[in-house]
Amino acid sequence: MSLLEKIHACNHWDPADYVPFVVAGERLGLTRRGFAEALAAEDRDFRLDRDGLVWWSAPTEFDARSAQFAAILARLVDAGLIGPLHREPYPVTAGGRGQARFLIDRAAAPCFGVRAFGQHLNGYVRTAAGLELWVARRAWDRRHYPGHLDHLVAGGLPWGVSLSENLRKECHEEAGLDPEQADRARPVGAVTYCRASTSGLKPDVIYCYDLELPADFVPHCTDGEVAAFYRWPVDEVLAIVRDSDDFKLNCNLVIIDFLIRHGLIGPEEPDYLALVQGLRAPLP
Template sequence: MSFLDKIHACNVWDPADFVPLLLGGERIGSLRQSAMDHLRRWPRYFRVETHCVQTHCVEWIDPPTDFDARSAVLAEVVGCLVEEGVLTHLHGELYPVTAGNRDQARCLVDRACAPFFGMRAFGQHLNGFVRTPTGIEMWIGRRSADRRLYPRRLDHLVAGGLPYGLSLIENLRKECQEEAGMSPQLADQAVPVGALTYCRDSDRGLKPDVIYCYDLEVPEDFQPRCHDGEVETFYRMPVEEVRDLVRDSDEFKLNCNLVIIDFLIRHGLILQTDPDYLEIIRGLRAPLP
């Protein structure tokens, strides 16, 4: 195994397996054949454009001009698909539907349904660490056994989705409190260190995702406490041990590997002399459709 293996695992998809979902000429999603076939059932909303036998795109036709009305159309479609078992559940958080940034949202969709449409999703991950006389140690969480995705896999001290209507700092404060029992004052000391992108074909559809990343040096006596039930226990590990787990195992939730690799680069724990160094850096910011 290698760091590149972890990057490639987050970027496995074949563009030929997906067709664009367009709204007003913008690509707001990418649909599998099966998802496209389901949308054919709503011809008043979606038109499948074909040339010969090849599908070129699915276009949202005559969309409402109002933001809330467009969101209501998607909610209607999603509600039917959940009732029929095509989609397994609703998450209850709304994500922006956008071809670009969060502030360019055209409407909203339930978080759990974004991969079905291949819509862009946003999240925040925080590297919590302590400086000790022997080096850096990182706080790592183990996800609860009842988590729908990646049960009992290792995770960041704080990581979560970024719903519509909350600013970056507001959501980070919320996640820090819920997942680690952190005060707003401590959460506000987190340092924004960039953003990572990846695009992966998953069981639920395409995930063209954006992760906003943060570093937070916590006090020596800090002890995280999870309040939302998502984490069953926390560990404080030497960063070298974390590095080896990322490189040599599948212990971590898949996208956490990318954020930790970025941390390792910035803290000099993946050297510029590494033969994969440039490819690793490029791979952390994959182009999104």
């Protein structure tokens, strides 16, 4: 395996399998063709035409549009067209979070192929032998990637919460970090990817952070989502990313980005330019 294969795995999808999801003349996502056909046949609020899957009855106002779409999702769950909802609102946008057109439940976002946002934090320690990364093992009862390796802190970014507030919350829940420690995390950019999933399409944005931790820091999970923590030399983490599928898929991208930024993957790497470019894949 190679590092570049990990990036390709996060960007595996066929545009021919999808049609635009259109609201008020604006393309806000991509839906699987079969899902679009079933939805247009099942629900009176949608039609499928040459523009794509069109939510023709969408209200103009944000709150009204969000409320009506929530009612639609409840009907789709009852009809068995989508799975159970998370009850966590995400913005529907073709740009940034601040340009939201309405809200969608997190679980339904891939069904309509709308952008989702998250935050991942690289918690690291400087030692005499070099950098070491804190790594979490996801609890075995997690809905997605049970038992896989993960970042020290990682989570989705719901609507109505600022990036700093959400990072503090995730830091406390997943690693026992207090707000003062969380506020020392440095924003270092973002990675983007788009991949097919079992429920649809995931065009995702992950905001990345680095947090240097003291040698005596020991994380502890407060919400039951982490089974164990490990502190490993970065060379060992690099080997796991390159040679296995042990990490949750999108964590590979954030770790590769960390290693490049810290000079641990350099221009001598044969795929260096492809790696750098692949971490910011264009979103549809």
